[in-house]
Amino acid sequence: MHNFAGNHSHSRECLFFSARYYFVANKPLKQILEIVLACTGIDNIAEAITLLELNNWDLVAAINGVIPQENGILQRYASQTGPPTAPAAAPPPPPAAVSASTSPSSSSSSSSSAFCPVPPARHIVERQPRMLNFHVEYRTRAIEVVLEEASTVGDIKQILETELQVPVSKMQLKGWKSGDVSDSTVLRSLHLPKNTSLYVLTPDIAPCAGTSLSRYGDCHPVFYIGSLEAASQEAFYGKARDRKLLAIYLHNDDSVLSNVFCSQMMCADSIVSYLSQNFITWAWDVTKEANKARLLTMCTRHFGSVVAQTIRTYKTDQFPLLLIVMGKRTSNEVLNVIQGNTTVDELMMRLMGAMEIFTAQQQEDIRDEDEREAREMVKREQDEAYRLSLEADRKKREAQEREEAEQVRQEQIRKEQEEEREAIRLSLEQALPPEPSEDGGERISKLRIRTPSGEFLERRFLGTTRLQVLFDFVASKGYPSDEFKLLTTFPRRNITQLEPSGTLLEAKLFPQETLFLEAKE
Structure with missing residues (x-):
């Protein structure tokens, strides 16, 4: 028998035709169920049997009730009153096959119901996806x-x-x-x-140009490791005596000047030493357009649109560039833009010229900072006594606030854990198969489970039900298997230690059994 449930190459139209053919041939129940599972997408045999029972074992009506009619597969067959022509390779079923399970008087009616879809008024099992x-x-x-x-x-x-x-x-x-x-x-x-x-x-790797200079030997400037914003903070926003100029080195591998500038200027001992003592040096590779766009965005945010527009005006053959930036009170200022077509002496002279401007500004900033600190010292002395008197109250208040905040945090954590547990419980509850009826003709196992509070949980399961379904049922009632163990009364066995894929029959939980839940230590 070809397994329709596992053959994904069959279209649903072929499966539907095969369903009609095999139903007429009165094939075994296993084959009919395989057709139902393949046509409808139902993955639970108990649900497939329930679907057939609700449609009086009318296979075509059962499939019609689950597959959406707008897909066009069943519309053509829904209007037919007779059976479709069987494939040429398959011989027509013998009359005995049709009448094997029915009397002669009921054969015609059974065949007719097999090929006539049930009107929409009949009960249909519909699967609502979560x-x-x-x-x-x-x-x-x-x-x-x-x-x-x-x-x-x-x-x-x-x-x-x-x-x-x-x-x-x-x-x-x-x-x-x-x-x-x-x-x-x-x-x-x-x-x-x-x-x-x-x-x-997403990976956010900053394209640092330092790797480009490392090709020219060990003697090269020490570049700041971090973002442009962090380098600006380091250079501009410390104490006035500790501030430095920011040198932004922009590398471009596509420029013919890059090799000469890196090997003869940026790796010269005098330049390396001067930059290390007086500058915070930060590097960026603009060889790729995406990296250049990111640089322009950063420069606009930290230095303004004028700096970004300045960089944008330089062409590829004018790179590398060395931007000398000085931090000022209101905004940062680009003192100099040194292009790649320069010499070591000219580069040193322009660096020293930028340092002269910076030193003059720095001395003024130091004087202003000293005066401000003197005024603040007087104010601090006046506030010291008051501060000391408030210190104890402040600490007490902070301790109380921390305690209250911790209580709020713990309550929020507890609430979130409860919501998560409830969501998992509902998910497991919705995923449980329907409870089989006692008169369904199947092997039914009746289980009675005593909870730690003394209450009992009762439910019927098919004997072929996996133990995992039992565990999910218990967890849906608030007793997850990672916190509770499920035990038999006599002899005492820990069911939660058994393989979840085993059945109730294999675990000897048939036809009825009383279990009890016990919290794990």
């Missing part, structure tokens, strides 16, 4: 993504790739409660609440 809402943040943007829980993490990334223009290979999706997950992870397996907040991380 939808999950994701709030994804990336830098200053927020994206809302809604997917079925049968989707994967990779499906979320595919949507974000379209929205954010970030390749999936460079995207890290963070914020999962269970830690990092792979792109192939199915969302259903994570037991997520309906609403989940995530955030996207």
